[in-house]
Amino acid sequence: MARHWQQTGSQARQLIRDGRWRLPTASLAPGCVQANLVILDRSLADEFEQFCRLNPQPLPLLERLSPGSFVPAATAHGADLRTDIPKYRIYECGDLKGEVDDLVDAWRESWCAFLLGCSFTFDALLVGAGIPVRHIEQRCNVPMYETTIPLVPHRSFAGNLVVSMRPLPRCAVDRAIALTQPLAFAHGEPVHIGSPEDLGIQDVRRPDFGDAVQVADGDVPVFWACGVTAQAVAKMSRIPFMVTHSPGHMFITDWQIKESAST
Secondary structure, eight states, X not given: OGGGGGOOHHHHHHHHHTTSOOSOOTTSSTTEEEEEEEEEEGGGHHHHHHHHHHSTTTSOEEEEOOTTXXXXXXXXXXXXXXXXXSOEEEEETTEEEEEESOOTTTOOTTEEEEEEEOGGGGHHHHHHTTOOOHHHHTTSOOOEEEEEEEOOOBTTBOOEEEEEEEEXXXXXXXXXXXXXXXXXXXXXXXXXXXXXXXXXXXXXXXXXXXOOOOOOTTEEEEEEEOTTHHHHHHHXXXXXXXXXXXXXXXXXEEEEHHHHHTO
């Protein structure tokens, strides 16, 4: 897996587009900003954009595409949102109808796509600072949990926060906060440290999305806001139609984390 850490965003997208990568993307293209995908009918696009503005930590908006467009104008040169994500999910009236490997045949001119920042963006920063990232070490997906923390509702959209969890050595928590706090486009600093019960999470061994990770002695659970929040909102609000990435299977942009953090 180590060789994948040397890829550019464009190289990682090509690997995915060619069907050679269908796994979670945390280990791909270090230094590149990764993104969640949300696709809605154009009739709901303005509502969803405002919903993101009202809830910027879980739903940091990187780019909204024009209706019918699958080519990002700002975040990734030459990309194709129909093919450049390892797995996609399709929700209808809040129900998960299935997963697909691409959207080439399914694409509609009425669709409006959004790219939202992802915490996979900063995993390489943590590793570079000597902070262990368990889901990368264990070659699995990050664990994600539905919480009881309500979002700010807006018209058709309402629901609760979803968080990702990284168990960190207690001595590394302050460094992780300092590294991630400036990265508002990738969820920023943690939303909670310690007791999962305070978030309404009953058992961290049973994530709602992703995989459980083995926790080392002395690790503390650290929770970040997660873009999978949009998928939980689709379920709770019974949104008529939404296409997303499969949790952990992200879109990789050309944006570099250091450049993005300075703007």
